[in-house]
Amino acid sequence: MTFSLTAPNQSWFAGALLNWYPRHRRDLPWRHTRDPYAIWLSEVILQQTRVKQGLPYYLDFITSYPTVHDLAAAPQDEVLRHWQGLGYYSRARNMHHTAQQVVQEYGGQFPGSYGELLKLRGVGQYTAAAIASFAYDEQVAVLDGNVYRVLARVFGLTQDIAAPASRKVFQQLADTLIPADHPAEFNQAIMEFGAIQCTPLKPDCLFCPLQSQCYAFQHGMVQELPVKSKAKAARTRYFHYLVLRHGNTLYLRKRGPKDIWEGLYDFALHEDDTAELPAPTLVEAVEKLGGRLAANHAEEPVRSLRHVLSHQKVEAKFHPLWLAEPLPSAALLATGLLPYQAAEIEELPKPMLIANYISNIGI
Numbered sequence: 163m164t165f166s167l168t169a170p171n172q173s174w175f176a177g178a179l180l181n182w183y184p185r186h187r188r189d190l191p192w193r194h195t196r197d198p199y200a201i202w203l204s205e206v207i208l209q210q211t212r213v214k215q216g217l218p219y220y221l222d223f224i225t226s227y228p229t230v231h232d233l234a235a236a237p238q239d240e241v242l243r244h245w246q247g248l249g250y251y252s253r254a255r256n257m258h259h260t261a262q263q264v265v266q267e268y269g270g271q272f273p274g275s276y277g278e279l280l281k282l283r284g285v286g287q288y289t290a291a292a293i294a295s296f297a298y299d300e301q302v303a304v305l306d307g308n309v310y311r312v313l314a315r316v317f318g319l320t321q322d323i324a325a326p327a328s329r330k331v332f333q334q335l336a337d338t339l340i341p342a343d344h345p346a347e348f349n350q351a352i353m354e355f356g357a358i359q360c361t362p363l364k365p366d367c368l369f370c371p372l373q374s375q376c377y378a379f380q381h382g383m384v385q386e387l388p389v390k391s392k393a394k395a396a397r398t399r400y401f402h403y404l405v406l407r408h409g410n411t412l413y414l415r416k417r418g419p420k421d422i423w424e425g426l427y428d429f430a431l432h433e434d435d436t437a438e439l440p441a442p443t444l445v446e447a448v449e450k451l452g453g454r455l456a457a458n459h460a461e462e463p464v465r466s467l468r469h470v471l472s473h474q475k476v477e478a479k480f481h482p483l484w485l486a487e488p489l490p491s492a493a494l495l496a497t498g499l500l501p502y503q504a505a506e507i508e509e510l511p512k513p514m515l516i517a518n519y520i521s522n523i524g525i
């Protein structure tokens with residue numbers, strides 16, 4: 163580790179980035195606004211998401227909900243449906259809640275400082291710093307994965323960036339680097355530099371303006387920095403979906419809290435510790451839901467789909483099951499299942515696993 167917080171003036175760093183940025187930045191819609199709502203929207207969408215994937219979602223949200231009032235007033239199902247496919251659905255729920263908080267507690271105006279922004283639900287240090295600097299020119303440094311990487315390489319920081327305790331070291335350094343006269347541009351520049359020049363696997367060191375000062379380049383440590391300990395291996399879960407049908411009706415239910423995909427709709431679920439489910443277990447599972455299988459339906463193929471999340475892998479099997487009669491209302495009450503027609507299902511927010519299955523079988 164070479165950097166020390168008492169190191170001499172590091173203004174060369176800001177100067178080089180501010181010189182690099184106007185010539186290389188990508189033209190992105192949220193860079194043309196100082197509206198804290200639009201900036202916040204873009205930041206929430208872009209967390210853990212690549213710009214290419216997030217851009218159409220941003221355009222859809224800002225068009226469908228041009229103001230924070232519009233977003234706050236929208237039903238949650240509709241917001242989740244717009245979010246479908248972006249993953250990490252708690253972000254969408256928090257975003258919706260925050261919009262309501264901004265309308266109810268702040269009269270529709272976003273709080274005007276970093277400290278106040280932190281009081282909003284789902285707004286952490288990174289998002290608060292981004293809004294405060296981009297919208298209000300507050301001198302507060304952002305720290306995202308790109309910034310960690312650039313700082314670790316340029317200044318030779320060897321702390322594990324996955325360890326929460328390291329944040330303080332990186333934040334202190336970033337705070338000493340951000341210039342008072344261009345905080346917004348500096349934050350944009352360092353993130354953009356990490357995204358397109360000092361990239362994780364193939365940084366463009368040959369044409370890099372920081373090369374002569376870069377610790378990692380000078381010490382042959384570009385591939386070693388930043389140091390990041392490996393995440394725990396993802397656990398595998400076996401989902402057996404009971405795709406219950408009667409006539410043109412399919413039964414789905416809204417997922418509850420304390421598990422993945424809260425607020426999204428899926429089929430009746432039997433989770434097991436095995437990928438194969440014996441037929442009697444399947445029949446039993448349907449009976450537990452209050453259903454009775456039709457005797458005369460030809461067997462349809464069971465489809466398998468896999469969905470990989472950050473901490474778990476879902477191995478799903480979809481079992482098409484025809485009911486002899488509609489589920490009784492007591493069963494609907496007990497299970498949360500409800501009957502839907504194809505057009506209604508299209509409108510429901512669903513995990514991509516379910517959306518893919520439905521489009522595969524063409525209902």
Ligand code: SF4
Nearest residue numbers: 360365367370376379
């Ligand atoms: S020289 Fe390479 S590692 Fe160093 S800042 Fe430039 S791109 Fe990144």
